[in-house]
Amino acid sequence: MSECLTKNVDLTDELKQKLEENGELQKLRSQLRYQVFRCLHSRTENAGTSLSLESPKPECKPECNVIIDELIVEYLKYNGHIHTLSAFVLESSLRGSSENDLKNLDNPMQKTALPQIYRLI
Secondary structure: OOHHHHHHHHHHHHHHHHHHHOOHHHHHHHHHHHHHHHHHHHHHHHHOOOOOOOOOOOOOOOHHHHHHHHHHHHHHHHOOOHHHHHHHHHHOOOOOHHHHHHHOOOOOOOOOOOOHHHHOO
């Protein structure tokens, strides 16, 4: 291997290690998975097809599912799982307030009141 190529490989390895250490590599991977899923979801939604072989979800969810989804959203926000939250909101078809809350999160690690789901345990 040439000296220039060796330096590039070393630099790449060092950069990857630094990004893994500070957690940025995991964030980038999460964001990439989310964006890929979002593109696939919007593409199939526009084509009127489903991403899976399962029957499509009904537009109107039973009230119980909506409550459970909101409890999960509250839990994910509280624990700073923002990338998981963004994928969950898209997959669960939660629209409106949950999506707006995602866009307006200034500090995802900011602790608010203890989520309701903790009180159930």
